[in-house]
Amino acid sequence: MxxxxxxxxxxxxxxxxxxxxxxxxxxxxxxxxxxxxxxxxxxxxxxxxxxxxxxxxxxxxxxxxxxxxPQNISMAEVIEALEGPIAVTGCAGDSGECCELTDQCPMSGHWTAVNVAVRGSLAEVRLIDMLPxxxxxxxxxxxxxxxxxxxxxxxxxxx
Amino acid sequence: MxxxxxxxxxxxxxxxxxxxxxxxxxxxxxxxxxxxxxxxxxxxxxxxxxxxxxxxxxxxxxxxxxxxxPQNISMAEVIEALEGPIAVTGCAGDSGECCELTDQCPMSGHWTAVNVAVRGSLAEVRLIDMLPxxxxxxxxxxxxxxxxxxxxxxxxxxx
DNA sequence: AGATACTGTACCGTTTTAGTCCTGTATATG
DNA sequence: CATATACAGGACTAAAACGGTACAGTATCT
Incomplete structure (x- = not known):
């Protein structure tokens, strides 16, 4: 998924x-x-x-x-326009909302690495690449x- | 999201x-x-x-x-283990199931570029990178x- | 003035997800 | 050998998110 x-x-x-x-x-x-x-x-x-x-x-x-x-429009932009900031998990997201395990959660903010990686790859796919x-x-x-x-x-x- | x-x-x-x-x-x-x-x-x-x-x-x-x-375990593996193959949209996914617009849908399979990009970036983030x-x-x-x-x-x- | 077409919001039904429970199987210990 | 521990697998229920729709409003061209 x-x-x-x-x-x-x-x-x-x-x-x-x-x-x-x-x-x-x-x-x-x-x-x-x-x-x-x-x-x-x-x-x-x-x-x-x-x-x-x-x-x-x-x-x-x-x-x-x-x-x-349109050549300058990336998939990252399109996705972010429809779904908000690309944040793979709530913990690393924009809003300060974290899971209920904040105390023990040792990885607050470490999903950031994942988010950056995903967003970077999406920024390199252009909209017109979707249209052969x-x-x-x-x-x-x-x-x-x-x-x-x-x-x-x-x-x-x-x- | x-x-x-x-x-x-x-x-x-x-x-x-x-x-x-x-x-x-x-x-x-x-x-x-x-x-x-x-x-x-x-x-x-x-x-x-x-x-x-x-x-x-x-x-x-x-x-x-x-x-x-565990050093060799990537986030892509973890995510795929829990959520199945990384497919950003159903159209480009594994199962042949496509949207109802198949006839007119000009981009059958073109999400693949997105999927490959995302999966690639996730494969480079290791599990131990999440644990400082x-x-x-x-x-x-x-x-x-x-x-x-x-x-x-x-x-x-x-x- | 009227027709066209975008703007914004609010609502409801469906689907997906999260969480729980139960029954079954394997293994170590006394 | 009996029992307690701990994993295996599936089914079920409640909650949240999502998709789709409708309605009232505003701007612009003819």
Missing amino acids: LRVNKLTDYAVVVLCDLLRGQALRSAADLSASSGVPLPTVAKILKQLTKTDILQSVRGVNGGYGFARA EARFMDPDDLSSNIAARHAPAAQQAQA | LRVNKLTDYAVVVLCDLLRGQALRSAADLSASSGVPLPTVAKILKQLTKTDILQSVRGVNGGYGFARA EARFMDPDDLSSNIAARHAPAAQQAQA
Whole structure:
């Protein structure tokens, strides 16, 4: 096990879908093309917008898009956006909450080594590594984040 | 999140306790000295015995001990013993079970990169790294697994 | 003004997890 | 040989986390 939430799993599916299409996609659109239920997609997108992975545009013709170049987004960021700080055990976590054995617990904080190791390895896996086709796509296409699309000077091939 | 079971957490506490004391300790003994409830300790020890991390000796004066030199036991092994194969998501896991979106799911098997990365980092963290004192302990003491203790020629200082 | 689409919160059913108990088996000791 | 000790294995129950849904609100374009 040591597994991520189902929500995180779906998030990667949705993000890869977003990676593939237009720069700005509505939640309903992403739900239809990814097969993930709309309420779930909405939940995921909202969560990802709180961090600097996605940006949202409200109103008619609004939607979600990458807040920055997707090549620079790591799996560690995605997982942390959905599940909070990567802490393998509560003891070593952010919150001071420790198990009830604090007195005798000889390893308070020693899970840190594990956390650092895991987080480090996740930081090296990029989001686009999850999408096989992306490796062969035009770099210009991949960098289609909101900023690039909305910039006046940007050449908008498919927008 | 991305957290391990509480059971795995306790397992490390118990294992470190075992690392510190006699080569052969009963479940009740380990429960008393670690503070973890006996039924839980028993569950953990039984699980760890199924792999080649611990060995058990039945009957009076029986108990549990390391099946091999604890220096060579990695956190990846401990976690896998308690939680099964390290698979961050079901899709990439061992069992063929995939999500319901198999048709459209473009990333069947691409979590593998994540799994490999995480497992690799966990394999490099050793169990004794979790126990600060262990680094300063006599290597002979640390290698006190059952085989060494029960070997006729072995000098048994504290057994 | 109205339609579209994101925002935030609160709720409930399901699933997973933690913890406990019971019966069985093996071994050392008196 | 009988008994006490200690592990083996499985089943069961209560609690917590998670996934999914719904609803009321806000912003923006046409």
